[in-house]
Amino acid sequence: MAAILVFSERDEVAFQLLGEANKLGEQLGMEVAAAALGLSDADGFLSRGVSTVYTAKNEELKDFEASVYAQALEQVAKQADAAIILLGSTRRGKELAGRLAQKMKVGSLTDAGRLEVIDGRVVCSRNAFGGATVAAQTILEGIQVIAVSPSAGEAPAAAEPSGSVAEVALVLEPARIKKVATAPKSQDSANIEGAEVLVCVGKGLAGEAELKMVDELAQALGGLVACTKPLATDEKWLPEERIVGLSGKIGKPALAICLGISGQVQFTVGIRDAGTIVAVNTDQNAFIFQMADYGIVGDLHQVVPELTAALKG
Numbered sequence: 001m002a003a004i005l006v007f008s009e010r011d012e013v014a015f016q017l018l019g020e021a022n023k024l025g026e027q028l029g030m031e032v033a034a035a036a037l038g039l040s041d042a043d044g045f046l047s048r049g050v051s052t053v054y055t056a057k058n059e060e061l062k063d064f065e066a067s068v069y070a071q072a073l074e075q076v077a078k079q080a081d082a083a084i085i086l087l088g089s090t091r092r093g094k095e096l097a098g099r100l101a102q103k104m105k106v107g108s109l110t111d112a113g114r115l116e117v118i119d120g121r122v123v124c125s126r127n128a129f130g131g132a133t134v135a136a137q138t139i140l141e142g143i144q145v146i147a148v149s150p151s152a153g154e155a156p157a158a159a160e161p162s163g164s165v166a167e168v169a170l171v172l173e174p175a176r177i178k179k180v181a182t183a184p185k186s187q188d189s190a191n192i193e194g195a196e197v198l199v200c201v202g203k204g205l206a207g208e209a210e211l212k213m214v215d216e217l218a219q220a221l222g223g224l225v226a227c228t229k230p231l232a233t234d235e236k237w238l239p240e241e242r243i244v245g246l247s248g249k250i251g252k253p254a255l256a257i258c259l260g261i262s263g264q265v266q267f268t269v270g271i272r273d274a275g276t277i278v279a280v281n282t283d284q285n286a287f288i289f290q291m292a293d294y295g296i297v298g299d300l301h302q303v304v305p306e307l308t309a310a311l312k313g
């Protein structure tokens with residue numbers, strides 16, 4: 001039976017992909033397989049409805065290097081008879097998707113949002129024209145390599161493990177990139193994609209010191225502070241990992257509060273699936289009010305402390 005093969009270098013993303021893979025598998029009559037390579041956790045897959053988990057113990061897989069993982073996945077895909085390969089659309093996953101598709105001479109889509117089956121093919125929703133519209137796109141022929149945005153699916157709850165583990169003997173060329181040293185990145189582990197509440201801040205903020213006020217509001221709501229691109233890349237008041245939007249993270253929070261943000265489309269693609277959007281802006285004509293469920297025309301310096309005080313109330 002043809003299979004849907006799931007892989008991500010991050011287990012939590014792979015588990016989310018399984019939610020989508022299981023749905024597609026039911027509709028297409030395909031079994032769901034997973035590649036647990038490198039650090040992946042085979043048991044985690046078996047308890048989430050995977051029929052076969054492919055593992056490999058090659059030394060070359062110890063560190064993630066996209067060219068090596070592309071070789072590995074090509075071999076696993078053959079063994080699994082994969083018709084669809086779902087990867088996480090993380091930075092590494094996107095590189096992997098391109099490399100794998102090129103090796104297999106098949107089509108690839110990255111940054112896929114919603115997936116649906118039409119005429120036996122998977123049709124993906126993807127932002128197009130800089131996020132101004134959403135396009136439905138599909139790979140017309142052959143194996144489909146699709147990298148899915150991490151926030152698009154939900155991981156199935158872990159249950160009694162079933163399925164089997166197949167160890168594969170992979171023949172891998174060593175990486176052409178040699179790692180000479182590793183250094184910790186300025187680490188920001190905030191999970192913007194998975195946050196239930198995001199307090200997003202933009203250029204309406206007058207200075208870095210005011211982030212304290214924004215942080216207090218986020219804490220009162222049990223949420224995370226995120227930002228527009230200029231606050232991270234130009235002002236450097238927050239790490240780039242906190243950027244929401246086209247070149248940052250795509251969230252799906254229950255509540256998104258947008259403070260001093262104009263609402264350019266490159267930002268709004270990152271929060272448009274939020275359950276409720278609240279905007280605070282001094283300009284009553286700001287675009288953000290067009291998509292907000294609740295809007296406050298006002299100065300964030302006055303509104304934010306009042307909101308926090310009311311919440312702590």
Ligand SMILES: Cc1cc2nc3c(=O)[nH]c(=O)nc-3n(C[C@H](O)[C@H](O)[C@H](O)COP(=O)(O)OP(=O)(O)OC[C@H]3O[C@@H](n4cnc5c(N)ncnc54)[C@H](O)[C@@H]3O)c2cc1C
Nearest residue numbers: 202203204228229245246247248260261262267281282300
């Ligand atoms: C290829 C590309 C990719 C991009 N990707 C991203 C992305 O991923 N994410 C992203 O965010 N941007 C992205 N951008 C940038 C994007 O186009 C906008 O420039 C950016 O989102 C604007 O940020 P902002 O809303 O904070 O600033 P502005 O557009 O300057 O808006 C500031 C807002 O604050 C309001 N304001 C001012 N003072 C106050 C106050 N005291 N109280 C309340 N409101 C106040 C103003 O009325 C205004 O509406 C991208 C751009 C390009 C070209």
